[in-house]
Amino acid sequence: MVKHIVTLLALLLLVSGCASRSTTLYEELGGEAKINEIVENFVYEIEYNETILPYFAESDIERFITKFSEQLCVFSGGPCEYSSDTMEQVHGGMNITEADFNLTVDLFINAMNKANVPHRLQNQLINRMTHTRRQMLYL
């Protein structure tokens, strides 16, 4: 039994090792064009969600689009730099709940689905975003 688990783990490692290391996630996703598409879809998802929309009541949407695209570019290893307020500064005073945060992740997944981002790339992108969660919750 333990042998089976070890074999399975070895297989998983092997398969993940085969994924090309030379290209960045940014390139695999489809670069700037695809990231812009995801962010536009995301804004659309937020506009039609009455729970999340109020968090953006005082936001400059154009600025949000620019800055969030910049962030996704950085997270996915693209040729960008993020230049703005810290996540804590942006989200301070909003008191974002865990439920609303996770709902927004669901909206982000919808946005990626509508941009035809493959499931495996979606997971990898989300994985690189998770560290921002503690910079956003209950501030």
Place this chain on the structure above:
Amino acid sequence: MRILSLLSFALIIYSSISVAGSGKLIGTAGLNQLEGAGGGGIVPWATLSGYDTQDEVSVNAFITQVNLEDYRLNVIGANVSLYDRAEFSVARHVFDLTTLGGEIAQKVYGAKVRLYGDVVYSDWPQISVGVQHKELEDTAVAQLVGSKDNSGTDYYLAATKVHLGAAAGYNLVWNLTGRLTKANQLGLLGFGGPENEDYELMLEGSLGVLFSRHFAAGIEYRQKPDNLGLGEDDWMDVFVTYIPSKRVNFTLAWADLGSIAGATGQKGFYLSVGGQLW
């Protein structure tokens, strides 16, 4: 019946004070394991049973059937998950001795507390402790095979982690549980026996891959004591789960439960339907 009344009681209480849980990523709430706790199929996990976050509660129910060569296990259970912190569960087992005739029933009351972490977002695995108190309703078979007690309590510590995109881009989930127990075959054959009547530490593990937001597959392993000297075997299963929404999940597994009460080679299909009622 008692489960149903408890469930409706819980529904009435909690519907009045809080919002229903839906705040976790789909698939990351896990399933309901045989003894009623949030988990895989046969192993309790550190995850709580519902999709509730720290501001929410959830109520879940499930039915499970395991069809073996000489036996059939029917389980009905329900649990309440509070603020992604604590979980309370009840389950009733009816174990049909399809070859010999007769049945053995027992109730399992469980509680679990999350000590640390978030299965998806924390750096380290989510950690929970739990208890499962089991009371046999039909004690004749347990006494016949030489068990010491008709009721018993298991204690467990579980660690669970989802690694996003870790398995070639697919989400990987693993769980490791250490359980102190005296139970023979979940308790259906009583607790303790001529070979051993003390607590023993048993290790249980699960490994799964989420192939999409709605399909998962994996394996589970559960170490078992052999207090009765009847050659009780470790359990294992291979499962596929379909999670169409946060409201419902379907699991089909192939389970190899080894020797039960001297009848060897007990294998068969495990079917489970679980749902979040609130």
